[in-house]
Amino acid sequence: MEKKPRVAIVVLGDIGRSPRMQYHALSLASQAKFEVDIVANGGSESHMDVIKNQNIRIHEMASVSLEGLSKISKALAVLTKAAIQFFILVWFLFKIPRPDAFLVQNPPSVPTLAAVKLSCWLRRCGFVIDWHNFGYTLLGMSHGRNHIIVKLYKWFEKYFGKMADGTLCVTKAMQHELAQNCGVKASVLYDQPPEFFHPVALKESHELFCRLDRSICDPIGFHDCVSTGKKSQNDASSDLSHTVFSTQDGDNLSLKPSRPALVVSSTSWTSDEDFSLLLEAALLYDRRIAAALNEDDSIDEEKLWIDLSNGKKYLYPRLLFIITGKGPDRKKYEEKIRKLKLRRVTFRTMWLSAEDYPLLLGSADLGVSLHTSSSGLDLPMKIVDMFGCGLPVCAVSFSCIGELVKDGENGLLFSSSSELADQLMMLFKGFPDKCDALKALQEGALARGSSSRWSAEWMTHAFPVIQEVSIMLFQRSTD
Template sequence: MGSIETLLPLITLISIILTAAILCLPSRYTHSHTQEKDKKGRVAVLVLGDIGRSPRMQYHALSLASNGWGVDLIGYDESTPRPEILSSPNIRIIPLPPPPPVLATSSKALFPIIAPLKVLFQLSALFYLLFYIIRPPSYILVQNPPSIPTLIVARITAFVRNSRLVIDWHNFGYSILALKLGDDHPLVKISKWYETKFGNSAYANFTVTDQMRKVLREGWGITKPILALHDRPPTIFQPLDQRQRDAFLSTHRLTAQNVPFDNTKLLISSTSWTPDEDFSILFAALQYYTTTAKKSSSSAKLPNILAIITGKGPLLKHYEPLINELNQSESCVTIRTAFLPAEEYPKLLASADLGVCLHTSSSGVDLPMKVVDMFGVGIPVAAVKFEAINELVKDGVNGVVFEAGVNPGQTKGEELGEILVRLFGDSNELEVLKEGAMKEVERRWEGEWDGVAKDIFEGKAKSQ
């Protein structure tokens, strides 16, 4: 440990030099944005993640820009953001340099050693960017998690540059860290204390659910304004009529060979392939469906399933052998994986018969954006049950919920498998859920943001 500690100053210096060099390189994004004075001022929207895979922060940026704010959207440049982001003259994308691969580890033993080095690299990049690259913002809107080091960097920047700090709580950083280290690990306890302190130092806080707002207020004792800002889909997510659906399915690379869909149901799920989503449940359910279909009589024959899983992430390679095994077996199920461009994803969702969500939530009080998107195009959802899911999925109304664990007398994935057999074997029940999902189409991000968040950026934060 001593040798590592003596190297820390050198590592910090090197990271600052490297960060400065990378940030001075030209971005692949070119905007018509000028350095003229913005109508209302500027807002720095900060996410220590991939901008292209951070839809909520992109929606924040678009809402702020449409309300006259200049926006510096800061994050990793890994996936292409929404076209509206790229074309907006009021939004400037500021890419963060990613930490070097040597600072990534899945080892629990190495994590306490590697993590501080990664944080040092991120600290140097964030401080350089927030102090020297962008103009002083009126507000800094930061996504949490990740909590470390974004909250402390944003708070120091807000103090020095006379900005107001607004935290957008998507989940709790300490609960995600607990998945890796365990609930009783000292770093997990420190992380929770850290989040509590900075939540109380913010000008205002947004949460994705009412349950999360309740935890921050009553469980953590945060006294600063907390407002539940529920995720809603933007207007790009729209239902398709039958003609539009057929046209899309007949031309898209993932579905064209399955057209017509007379005897095939399209099942959609999306994921970042992270530990909080156990896709072995879905694969076991599809195997159960296949076994049941083989036993069905010709008069009650179940349709085939084309299951498309969109997204990219670290655990995809872990599941690929299981996916290949299912695809190579004599099965009525075909599984395909892909990462879709932003303009294709809404149309593929709108073409589906059913969405599946396996998000279990490390905290129990966040909600999955994928379900919001599915409701935006009017498709019903089968979702894993957890504490806050009833704020979104109403069992038997716009979808169904099921247990992530194994119920007594059942095997893994059997409950979901039974749901698939029931819904795809009974078009009446699926149609009822479809009608319920279509009612969710009217609830949009723009209206939610204007009703909840707009006043915060007008300096009208109120305690709730």
């Protein structure tokens, strides 16, 4: 049997939370017909397509935690952790079959780039870096850009970055930065939605809402405008023909006209996403409706009509925000959410499987992105996924966001919580049937999402870079 070219994908992090590297693996295995090894930390489950692919093997490394040592000395803990990670990573890179090229995610840069470069030199492999952001800018968010550790990290990242045989990056702004300040020539590979991010049928949405019914309607410790107090899903008498959004009568499915508007945001719960913006905007939305009601509690909450402008009456719905993701600041913000006193708005936080997440996006009415980028040079993949499902987005404005979000066409940009609140009021005016502004953005998002897919973008911009490096080394190994 003829030997296939082989590429090893390296992620010093949770591979389940690295969708772009999973998409690389799928494209290498399915489109390019390469053998693929993934060396990464475990944690979240990878997409089922990755797990089932016969040409992909995942090699999970143990995560390193030195919490006890960090209480004594943070600097010593950082250095010790980097050293341990270096030796673990090198061990795994020598344990796997020899690849023709390594494709490494950056950041994190330390010790990943040095470990991969050493392995490339000793095993005579190609070295390809996919720049998602700059590691030193992420470190600078907690230490400050002028800290000695940040400066050393920047030097390290630049030094080893120039050693790559091929380079990919996520935006034109990053491509320019790499060329001007790092001497690195990179090819831009924009994130694009893979085929499993698409608009969903009502049947799929209803089935998803049934699976999530308990998490949405009966969350522990919550009683709000969406919770119902009905029995658990495990109760035989629980009726799941009706969800908070949809209802089923025999074979007939329909959306409830009194349903809440569903707003989705995904987050890593880190400092580069100011989640307080969303909380403040939700509070403003809630207070503006309360002010318009003049504290009149006699009005039917299910059919709340309020007079806000020009003597016309518009329907403003309840808002349900579902926030997905894992990260260090999640508990802090969940505690803040519990302290909010909201009548027409509520929040749910959850972690969804890789199969259910696209269904949630395809079932939502609006997406929100709070990503600001530590460098200002990368773009949030969550917006790409939303567009793939035809979901428009309200996104925090920063330097290169215009490469993805066209303000007024497929989404709206905001810079403050009051601006986001204004957008929510404007977009959901007349929901669900008469919100023309929202429907126009949905059409723009669908057009953007269907215009290009990951497979085509990858074949045009990534495959030539990886092929040039890997095939060259592959031919050497077979001579």
